[in-house]
Amino acid sequence: MPPKRSVLFVCVHNAGRSQMAQAFLTHLAGDAVEVRSAGSAPAEHINPVAVEAMAEVGIHLSCQAPKVLTQAAVEAADIVITMGCGDACPFFPGKRYLDWELDDPAGQGIDAVRAIRDQIQRRVRDLLHELGID
Template identity: 70%
Template sequence: MTETPRVLFVCVHNAGRSQMAAALLEHHAGGRVDVLSAGSAPADAINPAVREVMAEIGIDLAAQKPKLLTTDAVEASDVVITMGCGDACPVFPGKRYLDWELPDPAGRTPSEIRPIRDEIDSRVRALLTELAPASA
C-alpha cells in the first residue's frame, strides 16, 4: 500500500452509493486517504435524493459528476470497494477488493436512502480506522 492509501468506490451509475461513500470517506479522512469513485455505466447526474440526504449531514455533492470506471483508476488504487457493479470491475493482483452489498438508492425516497447513507457511513468509518488511524 502507498504511504497515503487510495480507495476507489465503484457502483454501476456512480450516482448514489459510490458517491456517498467517497464523500463520507473524504469528509472523515481529512486528507489521510485519497478517494476516487466511478461507475461501470455512469449516469448523467447524481441522484437528487442522494444529494438531499447528504446535504442534511453537511456534505454538498452539487459539484460532483458521475465518472466512468477506468483500468487506470483501479490500477492506481490500493483498495477497490464495489457496490453492485457485478463483473464490470477489472481485477488486478495485489489490490484489496471488498464488496459492500447495499441497496441501490435509485428510485427511492430520501427517507428510504437515509439508512443506506448511515450504513455506508458506518462502513467508511471502520475502513478509515483500519487504513489510516488518527494520530495519537
C-alpha cells in the same frame, strides 16, 4: 503514520452509493487518503435524493458528476470497494477488493436513502479505523 492509501469506490451509475462513500471518506479522512469513485455505466447526474440526504449531514454532492470506471483508476487504487457492479470492475492482482452489499438508492425515497447513507457512513468509519486513520 501509515502510508497514504488510495481507495476507489465503484457502483454501476456512480450517482448514489459510490458518490456518498467518496464524500464521507474525503470528509472524514481529509488528505490522509486519496479517494475516487466511478461507475461501470455512469448516469448523467448524481441522484438528487442522495444529494439531499448528504446535505442533511453537511456534505454537499451537488457539484459532483458521475465518472466512468477506467482501468487506470483501478490500477491507481490500493483498495477497490464495489457496490453492486458485479463483474464490470476489472480485476488486478495485488489490489485489495471489498464488496459492500448496499441497496441501490435509485428510485428510492428519502427515508430509504437516509438508511443507505447511514450504512455507508458506518462502513467508511470502520474502514478508517482499519487503516489506522481515526
